[in-house]
Amino acid sequence: MKKIYLINILFVITIVCNAQWTTYTTSNGLIGNDVKSIAFDTLGNKWFGTGDGVSKFNGTTWTNYNTDNGMAEANAMSICFDEQNNLWCALSNYGIQKFDGTTWTNYTTGDGLANNKARSIIADAQGNIYTATWGGGVSKFDGTTWTTYNSSNTPTGICHNNIQVVKIDAAGKLWVGMECGASVFDGTSWTIYDQTNSSLIGNDVQDIFFDATGNTWFTTSLGVSKFDGTTWTNYGTTDGLPHNDIKSGVQDDLGNYWFATYGGVSEFDGTTFTNYTTTDGLGSLLIRTIAKDDEGNIWAGNFQAGASVHVVGNRINENNYYGKYSIYPNPSTDIINIQIPNNNFKNMIFEISDIQGRVIKKGTSTNGSFNISGLSKGLYTIMVNTENDIFVKKIVKD
Template identity: 30%
Template sequence: MTGDSIERAGRGGPARRSELRDLMRAFLREQTSLAESDQDTFEWTSVTTADGLPHTWIYDLFEDSNGTIWVGTWGGGLARFDGRTWTTYSKRDGLASNAVTSIREDSRGRLWIGTDRGLTLYDGQRFTKAGLTGKSILTLHVDGDDNVWAGTWRSRLTGGGLHRYDGQRWESYGKRDGLPGVEILKVFEDSRGRIWIGTYDHGNGAGVGCWDGTRWQNFRVEDGLLDNCVYSMFEDPDGRMWFGTLAGVSVYDGRDWYRMTTADGLVHDRVYAMLIDAEQTMWFGTEGGVSRYDGRDWTSYTADGELVDDLVRSILQDRDGGLWFGTYPFAPGYGGISIARKPAQRDSLEQKAARYLPQRPAREINPGTS
């Protein structure tokens, strides 16, 4: 890493420039430079409406237990890819709305589908209403006990808040219950079973909250976050929590906070999606493209070369190792999905997709929103 913006906030005081890098090396695959490693060369494919997508504003990507890829689009409904063909589902099929924001699977193999107008359940045969009618859902999570958590926004119109379904009834949480805010961008469960939320709250943000089963503990900028709007999060193998904010990435180890920005290698400070892949490299989806860090080197991919668009809203690694990047440009006619695969993945889902999807380079476009 380069730059001086990686620092530790809180009780520990300023950290050494290399301290976060040292922490990351514990679980990232450090190697020779990307230029010297053929195995880090990717082949890129773009998927748009010309290839079968119903819409190019991609909000969520999800792979179910059967290896089927599901795509939530804002305006085109739900898309399903079986490795060969695309199928589209819309309100005519039973979806609550054609603005699909989140897809998750429970232990029975059923899909819970969050939309801008409520929750839909798909049992493999049909779509049925599943509650929260009229609520604008942004994020879903099915926890280890099969409880369904739904984070909502548009609080002035529909109330917002966090909602949990235990199989029998819904329970709602708001500020009076200890939530930091009522417009929820992300719900995440860590390895200890704690529920974390990231907030939006009319664009100002309210920080993150952590539910340990008894009470909420909340964190804001004054505690160490770079920004109070938190779009993405994950837990690294050492138990640290990572938060993608509108001002960079904040990392919390339970005591101290660490910060990562463009000065350290990110292509843009607005971070909407994060992933550690199967080869222990890190990916950050931002408003300016995707950044990859392998423990030593940073590489960024943008619409000037590999990506179909710059604003990356979601990242998925499928079971065959292929990396899917869903873009959301806010501009009609732009966006879609970019898929990266390594040449060695000859039998991957992307190779199967190539028999159906035309193999062509990503379009070079300027969405005008970054």
């Protein structure tokens, strides 16, 4: 059995065995129990977008934001971080907001946003902000200029102006989830996927995510679809999912898939679904969103029942292995090296993810060295899988 080491430069990691779901609610400090979105900053803080505002949790202390201290509206539908660690919020009726840690800046239709009803928000590696709006299509904001994609000016890509989700893949392509299917924009042309021209399980696309091997996953109200670029594979309750209404999905560091459903949380190892309910510690069976933090833990946003966390695997105290598992130099401009016991680099593979969790580089190494010169400056997470161990560490590209 492989051991899993999570070596984090920002946290002391303690041993956790037989972990269960732990739920946080307003009684613990969360600002609102209706958790709609979860994101993580570069310092490892957990952020929660709720119907009553935004909460930041550093593992001990909660810091809450609402209209009393800067937000234009408390109903945060979606949150994300850009490459500069600014928080962006999609608000239900008041556009979008940027929070730099001190100041909240609001953007609405008066500034160029397509519609003030924002539903999803994402940042790409170049700093562009994409917003899914309800009734106005998709807005792109580069910090100066606004660009709108809607059913009128982009009929080959936007089949309906009610947009549910926007995502960016590892290649920088924009993916859009709508009530009429999904589309992808490569910067030049659009491609639409729906039930008429593909094997997409349902047109009501509620979330899109990408796995480490390049597959694109679509969660819909009728089940889940996986698309490898050629072949579609669909999953529903007959395959083991607890409910066909799938709100969100994510892949963990071990390659397993986690789904937020209206029947609890479901874990999929590629063969078998394992389902979790309130008897396992979830706050509710109605799960709005699911996300993975930098430590590999899975967070679920519950409908009116707070946020629940599940620790994946066993955590080993970093101090017990100091000097045995390390990456240097860190920060680095080009080559980083790994130090492991006995220098056993046999069958070593690695994956590097950005702060949005997107896998942007992967490969193998026979000598424990990796070239990161092609990466943009910033904070990344590297997962190294050797013949005996798996460990994860933050790295900084200068």
